[in-house]
Each structure stands twice: as structure tokens, then as C-alpha cells.
Amino acid sequence: MNPRAQPPAYKPQGGDQGAFPGDRELVARMSAGDDRALAQFYDRWCRPVYALVAHLVRDADDAEDVVEDTFWQAWRQASRYDSSRGEVSTWILTIARSRALDRVRSRRRLREEPLTPVPLADDVVIAVGSTTDPLREAEASERRALVADALRSLPAEQRQVLELAYFGGMSQTEIAERTGQPLGTVKTRTRLAAQKLRTALSVLRDEAHGGRSAQ
Amino acid sequence: MTPAAMSHDEAAELLEAAALDTLPADEQERVLSHAATCPICGPELARLRDSVALLAFAVPPVSGDPARLERVRTRLLARARGDVAVAEPSSHAAPGSHDDGGQVAAPARGGAARDSMRVERGRQRAGTLAVVGWALAAAATVAAVVVIGRDRERFTHQLLVERHEASAAVDSMRRLLDARDRMVAQLTGPQVAVVELTASGARAPSARMFWDRATDGWTFVAHDLPAPPAGRTYQLWLVTPASKVSAGTFAPEPNGDALVRATYPLPADSLRAVAVTEEPAGGSPQPTGPLVIAGTPGNRPGK
Numbered sequence: 001m002n003p004r005a006q007p008p009a010y011k012p013q014g015g016d017q018g019a020f021p022g023d024r025e026l027v028a029r030m031s032a033g034d035d036r037a038l039a040q041f042y043d044r045w046c047r048p049v050y051a052l053v054a055h056l057v058r059d060a061d062d063a064e065d066v067v068e069d070t071f072w073q074a075w076r077q078a079s080r081y082d083s084s085r086g087e088v089s090t091w092i093l094t095i096a097r098s099r100a101l102d103r104v105r106s107r108r109r110l111r112e113e114p115l116t117p118v119p120l121a122d123d124v125v126i127a128v129g130s131t132t133d134p135l136r137e138a139e140a141s142e143r144r145a146l147v148a149d150a151l152r153s154l155p156a157e158q159r160q161v162l163e164l165a166y167f168g169g170m171s172q173t174e175i176a177e178r179t180g181q182p183l184g185t186v187k188t189r190t191r192l193a194a195q196k197l198r199t200a201l202s203v204l205r206d207e208a209h210g211g212r213s214a215q
Numbered sequence: 216m217t218p219a220a221m222s223h224d225e226a227a228e229l230l231e232a233a234a235l236d237t238l239p240a241d242e243q244e245r246v247l248s249h250a251a252t253c254p255i256c257g258p259e260l261a262r263l264r265d266s267v268a269l270l271a272f273a274v275p276p277v278s279g280d281p282a283r284l285e286r287v288r289t290r291l292l293a294r295a296r297g298d299v300a301v302a303e304p305s306s307h308a309a310p311g312s313h314d315d316g317g318q319v320a321a322p323a324r325g326g327a328a329r330d331s332m333r334v335e336r337g338r339q340r341a342g343t344l345a346v347v348g349w350a351l352a353a354a355a356t357v358a359a360v361v362v363i364g365r366d367r368e369r370f371t372h373q374l375l376v377e378r379h380e381a382s383a384a385v386d387s388m389r390r391l392l393d394a395r396d397r398m399v400a401q402l403t404g405p406q407v408a409v410v411e412l413t414a415s416g417a418r419a420p421s422a423r424m425f426w427d428r429a430t431d432g433w434t435f436v437a438h439d440l441p442a443p444p445a446g447r448t449y450q451l452w453l454v455t456p457a458s459k460v461s462a463g464t465f466a467p468e469p470n471g472d473a474l475v476r477a478t479y480p481l482p483a484d485s486l487r488a489v490a491v492t493e494e495p496a497g498g499s500p501q502p503t504g505p506l507v508i509a510g511t512p513g514n515r516p517g518k
Binding site for chain 1: 228231232234235236237238239257258260261262263264265266267268269270271272273274275283284286287288290291292294295296298441442445446468469
């Protein structure tokens with residue numbers, strides 16, 4: 001029987017777990033074709049995904065497309081999620097980043113804009129604001145602060161490598177060309193930066209492992 | 216062709232780069248391939264990936280237009296429901312599909328009355344079997360119609376999904392073309408003024424600012440800009456008699472090209488200069504760093 005054919009009826013199990021199913025549970029239900037799980041998963045992750053995508057593509061219409069592509073891919077590939085390779089947060093944000101960078105590269109091929117995101121002064125098309133839930137906003141703010149602190153704690157040259165790789169989607173060779181540094185230096189900085197980040201963000205990583213929600 | 220296997224030591228050296236996806240594709244594949252079976256590298260790569268993914272939370276909070284998120288939600292769930300419908304199996308649509316309805320036993324042959332009775336019984340039996348056969352044939356036909364109906368339904372769903380995807384692709388392309396049209400208009404329209412920016416040096420960068428007075432649109436295009444030093448960024452300024460207005464921070468591409476677009480209303484005669492300075496990462500409220508390139512409207516009068 002096709003596993004997508006008969007979505008299992010979702011019945012809250014009682015307690016927090018039933019009312020607020022974990023990410024892994026939602027993904028498992030998505031892989032069984034439960035579109036209500038997709039709705040919950042979207043509601044939980046759409047804002048962080050949108051924020052990341054909007055930051056990378058710098059265009060509200062493109063961001064809208066990419067966010068839809070991201071969750072559509074998550075829906076179609078939910079059965080391929082492998083928890084041994086990372087948390088659900090890693091999985092969905094990696095899909096989002098990848099789709100967004102694809103869009104930026106596609107526009108770059110049309111010579112529309114540089115790869116590096118360009119913040120604009122007065123025609124910023126993305127409205128900046130906050131979620132309507134103060135608790136979620138406080139948690140998101142705390143998480144943002146922790147990640148920002150972790151980034152700030154890195155030496156500037158290591159932070160630069162990390163940002164060019166993650167937000168710019170650059171390879172180590174491209175980073176070396178961009179910064180004028182030898183490739184070996186870029187490799188060393190990449191290693192050190194990622195190791196320090198792993199240590200500095202272990203608290204957040206553990207929280208994600210414990211199944212806390214995105215927002 | 217399968218890439219050559221990577222040793223543990225080699226892979227362990229590259230886990231961080233693999234987590235950031237900064238390796239060449241073949242090397243990335245070899246690292247992932249090793250990590251998939253290595254009890255040390257696999258979990259370590261997962262931890263690194265989880266840490267790297269958290270960088271996504273460093274971006275400024277953006278709620279966007281709530282209508283956009285709601286629109287995406289509606290489209291997504293409609294597609295997902297169509298997807299479930301498309302994937303619905305037809306397991307009960309072909310019950311056996313045995314085509315035995317028309318296979319009726321031949322009447323018994325014989326010359327006696329008994330035989331006649333047997334023949335009659337045989338005829339009756341044959342008639343009964345024929346009825347049963349026709350009933351089974353009819354049932355099979357109905358089943359076939361049901362199968363065809365279900366197939367048509369699935370096909371219709373498939374078409375709807377594909378039409379939606381095609382429509383989304385067309386919409387996306389249309390928006391892209393509209394954006395390009397707007398950009399071309401802001402570079403070539405009758406109300407566009409062009410300011411040439413110049414700099415000194417052996418490999419001096421060059422730049423132009425296109426000011427579309429009709430839409431208050433500003434398009435800055437530069438070439439041969441070196442990468443700013445670590446922790447620094449370039450910042451674009453519109454200089455008026457009253458103030459210096461930031462038009463945004465930016466970094467050039469590896470080849471030195473840069474493009475910045477902004478919208479800012481400015482009286483036609485108030486622009487004194489356009490300048491780029493080097494500033495601390497994140498930009499400054501007012502220029503503080505060295506001047507990189509600058510130009511005045513007089514360099515090239517507007518059309």
C-alpha cells in the first residue's frame with residue numbers, strides 16, 4: 001500500500017507531547033502523507049525559514065517562492081530525513097539555504113545582482129517586525145543573541161570565512177579569491193571557526209536535540 | 216564512476232568544510248560517503264552541521280508580510296492534498312480481474328431421453344452458466360470502468376498539480392522579467408541622470424550611479440572594487456547640501472563587480488555627490504572611513 005494514501009488520523013496523546021508534537025514526529029507523519037502535520041510543521045518553521053531566505057535572496061517575491069519550494073521539498077522528501085545526520089532544524093534550514101542560494105545564483109547568471117546579499121537603504125522590501133507571540137519572540141531573541149555572541153567571539157577573519165561560506169554560499173576556493181588569502185589559510189580558518197562555533201553553540205544544539213520548537 | 220574512498224584521517228580533516236558545504240562536489244561526496252559508515256566522523260559531522268545550521272538564527276528577525284506567509288501556506292497545503300490524492304492507490308480497483316465470465320461449459324451429448332434430459336439440464340446449466348458468465352463479464356466491465364474512472368481521477372489530479380507547478384513557474388518568470396524591465400527602465404528612462412564616480416590608483420575601480428527621478432530609484436554599478444578588509448564594508452552615500460544619506464552597505468563580487476539598488480526621494484537639484492567609503496561592518500550613520508570612489512553630477516550631466 002502506498003504510504004501516502006491513508007494519512008493517519010492525528011490524535012493528541014495528551015500532555016505537551018500531544019498538543020505540541022516534536023519536530024521528528026511531525027516529519028514522520030508528513031512522510032506518511034499527513035497534510036495536517038505539514039500545516040503544523042509550516043506554522044512552526046515558516047518564520048525562521050522566511051527570515052533566512054529573505055536575508056539571502058533580498059526580494060520578497062523570490063523569498064515567497066523559495067519558502068514554498070522549501071516546504072514542498074520537505075513534504076516530498078520527509079521519508080528521507082535521517083536523524084543520525086542532524087536535527088530537523090538542520091534539515092529544514094539546510095533545504096531553505098540551498099534553495100535560496102540556488103535562486104541567487106540563478107539571478108547572478110542573469111547578471112542581475114552580486115552573489116553577496118546587498119542590504120538596501122530605503123527600498124527594503126522585507127518588512128522587519130516580530131512574531132505576535134511575546135514568548136516565542138523572547139525565545140527567538142535569546143537564540144539570536146546566543147548565535148550573535150558566538151559569531152562575535154570569533155576572530156574577525158574566521159567570522160568572515162564563516163559568513164562568506166554560509167550566507168554567501170562560497171566554496172573555499174572562492175573565499176580565497178575573494179579575500180586574497182591563500183587557500184590553505186582559508187581551510188585552516190574554516191576548521192577553526194566551525195569548531196569554535198560547535199563548542200559555543202552546544203547549548204542551543206542540545207536544546208534542539210531536546211525538541212524545542214523553532215520560534 | 217565511484218569516487219575513490221577517503222581514509223579516516225583525510226575525512227576527519229575535512230568535516231568542518233563539509234558541514235559548511237564549501238568543498239568541491241567530488242570531495243564533498245567522498246567525505247559524506249566516509250562519514251556515513253564511520254562511527255566517529257558520522258556523529259561529529261552531524262554535530263557540526265547542527266551548529267552551522269544555527270547560523271540561520273543570526274539573521275535579523277523578519278515577519279514579512281503576513282499575507283505572504285498565509286498565501287504560501289494555502290498553496291502548499293493545496294498542493295499537498297493534491298499530492299495525497301494523486302498517490303492514492305487503486306488496490307481495490309482491480310479485484311482479481313479474472314476473465315472467466317464467457318467460458319461456458321459445452322452441453323453434454325447423447326441419443327436417449329436421459330440423454331435428452333441431460334442435454335436439457337445441460338442446456339439449463341449452460342444457460343445458467345451463461346447468465347453467470349455474462350454477469351461476471353458485466354462485473355468485470357464495471358470494474359474496468361471503475362479502474363478507468365479512478366485512473367482518470369488520478370490523471371486529473373496529476374494534471375492539476377502539474378498545472379499548478381507550471382503556473383507557479385510562469386509567475387516566477389514573469390516576476391523576474393518585470394524586475395528586469397524595471398531595472399532597465401531605471402537605467403535608460405528619459406528621467407535618468409547618470410553620475411560617473413572615479414578613483415585614483417593603479418587599478419582604480421570605476422562606478423556609475425543611475426538616478427531615475429521619475430521613480431526615485433537609484434542603481435549603483437561598480438567594477439574592479441577590491442574586497443574590503445576583514446570586518447569592514449563599503450557604504451554608499453548620497454551627498455546633499457544638508458546631509459549625507461546612506462544608500463546601503465555592500466560588498467563586491469569576487470570579480471570586483473557590485474550592484475546596489477535603492478529608492479530615495481531627492482529634490483532634482485539637491486544632489487551634490489555620490490560617494491563610497493569604507494566603514495566598519497554593519498555601516499555607519501555618517502561616513503567615517505576612507506573615501507573609495509566618488510563623483511559629482513557635473514561629471515556627466517543627466518539626460
